[in-house]
Amino acid sequence: MTRDRLRLAIPNKGRMVDPALALLHDAGxxxxxxxxxxxxxxxxxxxxxxxxxxxxxxEFVRDGVAELGITGLDLLAxxxxxxxxxxxxxxxxxRLAVAVANDAPYDQVSDLRGLRVAxxxxxxxxxxFDKERVEVDVIALSGAVEVAPRLGLAEAIVDLVSTGSTxxxxxxxxxxxxxxxxxxxxxxxxxxxxxxxKMAAIETMLSAVLAARGRKYLMMNAPASHLQELEAxxxxxxxxxxxxxxxxxxxxxxxxxxxDDVWDLLPRLKAAGASGILVLxxxxxxx
Numbered sequence: 001m002t003r004d005r006l007r008l009a010i011p012n013k014g015r016m017v018d019p020a021l022a023l024l025h026d027a028g029x030x031x032x033x034x035x036x037x038x039x040x041x042x043x044x045x046x047x048x049x050x051x052x053x054x055x056x057x058x059e060f061v062r063d064g065v066a067e068l069g070i071t072g073l074d075l076l077a078x079x080x081x082x083x084x085x086x087x088x089x090x091x092x093x094x095r096l097a098v099a100v101a102n103d104a105p106y107d108q109v110s111d112l113r114g115l116r117v118a119x120x121x122x123x124x125x126x127x128x129f130d131k132e133r134v135e136v137d138v139i140a141l142s143g144a145v146e147v148a149p150r151l152g153l154a155e156a157i158v159d160l161v162s163t164g165s166t167x168x169x170x171x172x173x174x175x176x177x178x179x180x181x182x183x184x185x186x187x188x189x190x191x192x193x194x195x196x197x198k199m200a201a202i203e204t205m206l207s208a209v210l211a212a213r214g215r216k217y218l219m220m221n222a223p224a225s226h227l228q229e230l231e232a233x234x235x236x237x238x239x240x241x242x243x244x245x246x247x248x249x250x251x252x253x254x255x256x257x258x259x260d261d262v263w264d265l266l267p268r269l270k271a272a273g274a275s276g277i278l279v280l281x282x283x284x285x286x287x
Contacts, residue, residue, distance in 0.1 A: 005046045008199055009066035018182050020070045024049070027205040041090050058083065058186070059200035067191030068202070074160060074181035078121045083186040084235065085188040086203055088212050092183035093124035094162040096121060098128075101149045104156075109134050109176045118148035118159035121178075128158070128178045140218075146165070146170040156287050208284035215285070218269075219278040224251045226273035233268055256282065 001018070010020045021033060031040040031049060040049040050066055058079045061069040068086070074096050076083065098117070100106045106115075109132050119125045122140040129136050139154055146166055148154040158178055163166060167174065185206065192199060222230055227242060234240045234255040241254040257265060262279055269277060 005048050006068060006195060006202070007050055007058045007060075007066040008050050009050045009052050011054040011057060011070070015052050016054070016070065016072065016092045020089075020183065023089060023091070023206060023209060026209045027206070027214050033225075035064070045201075047202070050273040060084065061188050064188055064190060067188055067195060067199070068182055069186045071186060072181050073184050074121065074124070074145055074179065075266055076184065076186065077179060077181075078124050080123060084189060084192050086185040086187050087207065087210075089183040089185060089206070090213065092181070094160045096124060096158060096178040097161045098156060098158050098176040098178060099146075099161070099167050099172040099174045100156045102171050104149070106156065107175060112136055115156060116154035117156045117158055118145055119155035120145055121158055121160075125158040134243040146172060154269050187257040208286045209286070211287060212282040215256050215282050216259050216262050217263075217280040217282050218253075218255050218257055218262075219276075219280065220253050220269060221245065221276045222251060222253055222272070222274045224249050227251060228236040229254070229272045230269065230274060233265060233272060256285070 011017055017228075024031075028043045028044070029047065030044045031042045033040050033049070033051070038051055040051070044051065046056065050060065052060055054075070057069040057071045058076060059082050060066040061083055062081050070089065073088075074094070076085075098109060098112075107114055109129070113134050113136065116137045116139055117125060117129070118141050120141055122138050125138050129138070132266045139148070140239055141148065145157050145159045147170060148157050149172065150170065157172070160181070161174060164174070185203070187199060218234070230253055231240055234253065236255065243252040243254070245252055266277060
């Protein structure tokens with residue numbers, strides 16, 4: 001039976017919780033979350049948010065308990081479950097990497113042939129080494145993978161790496177990447193068929209927020225005679241908006257630019273004749 005309200009499963013603990021909640025709130029969804037709450041009802045859209053164990057998100061979506069889920073690409077790859085990947089979400093970036101001790105005589109994957117590799121991602125590790133045609137003994141661990149070489153449990157590990165600080169603290173160095181990961185919105189095939197309009201609306205909500213992140217809105221005044229030079233500096237989404245001002249020969253120029261480009265652009269814009277430059281945040285962009 002098709003439910004009127006969609007269900008979105010997200011992790012109740014871990015590194016993806018806060019960015020996932022921030023994305024949903026920034027998208028305009030109104031709900032309250034509590035530490036002990038299992039379900040949050042969105043008041044302004046037909047959506048319920050289920051807070052479940054990180055390892056259960058994929059199961060909930062696969063079994064139809066939830067139509068949507070937020071999980072990591074690494075977890076999806078490890079599960080082997082085929083789900084619709086609606087879109088990546090721009091947070092939780094990390095990579096699954098092969099690492100060895102700093103003083104170990106291994107510099108490439110082929111050097112590990114016949115050795116032991118400890119990991120909490122055994123399925124992904126086996127697929128990787130099979131693809132590389134390197135036979136290893138994969139040892140599945142549930143946690144503290146980075147200490148395996150020091151304890152003599154394995155000669156190498158396959159583990160998630162974000163900044164690399166955890167590897168460095170444990171005297172390890174990466175020698176190969178297994179896969180790149182980040183948070184992803186997944187959906188069950190049945191949901192894509194039975195709730196197409198609602199699913200499209202949610203995808204638009206999230207995409208609008210993600211498109212706006214990392215961009216700024218610039219407004220400035222300038223002599224009309226300098227427009228061509230300013231346009232060369234301000235590609236915007238398509239082209240800058242140009243508005244005549246009350247003073248003869250003056251225009252206002254509006255444009256969207258990358259946030260990382262702003263501080264490099266400002267002195268160049270001033271040199272091109274721009275003045276009264278405003279730099280504003282953008283809430284949402286609907287392409």
